[in-house]
Amino acid sequence: MSVVRLALIGLCSFAAVACTTRPLKGYEGPLRLDSETALIRVERISNDRTAARVRIRSFDTARGEVIPVRADRIRVLPRRTCIEATATSSTLDRFSAELCFEPVEGGQYEIRALTRGSPQPNQLATTGGEIPVAINSASGPFQVTMLLIVDSSTLEIVAAAEP
Numbered sequence: 001m002s003v004v005r006l007a008l009i010g011l012c013s014f015a016a017v018a019c020t021t022r023p024l025k026g027y028e029g030p031l032r033l034d035s036e037t038a039l040i041r042v043e044r045i046s047n048d049r050t051a052a053r054v055r056i057r058s059f060d061t062a063r064g065e066v067i068p069v070r071a072d073r074i075r076v077l078p079r080r081t082c083i084e085a086t087a088t089s090s091t092l093d094r095f096s097a098e099l100c101f102e103p104v105e106g107g108q109y110e111i112r113a114l115t116r117g118s119p120q121p122n123q124l125a126t127t128g129g130e131i132p133v134a135i136n137s138a139s140g141p142f143q144v145t146m147l148l149i150v151d152s153s154t155l156e157i158v159a160a161a162e163p
Contacts, residue, residue, distance in 0.1 A: 023073035026059050038103030041073040043112045052087040052113035052144050059083050078105045087113035087144045095144040097161035108152040115142045
């Protein structure tokens, strides 16, 4: 087999692995089943100019240590957990908060940000449950008005913070 062909096969293999990355493991010890842990992820934003980009900045460990990260998905054990997240609007308004809650085994949670524009504030609507969703406002600048964690299966807000 030629060197070029081997390099091409290696590159394709690396690309396949890179596209199937797992969530960050937020606990010590061996990997556990998904049903034994909880998944916390950030909301996937659309191309909506009013939406804010959310990043997980840190989480705490069972020993009370704060671990800094830059992740959009993390697996944690079912115990009281604090996640520091930052939301940045399209007009660069930024809000960070620590959101603490008790995830359950097999639970899936989503960190979301609400924004408000000027001169008219966004109106809140619900989508099939209790999750508030911001409706587009007329113009910017857009301000982050809340960070929240939503249980993906029950649509219950389990943690929230405002500036």
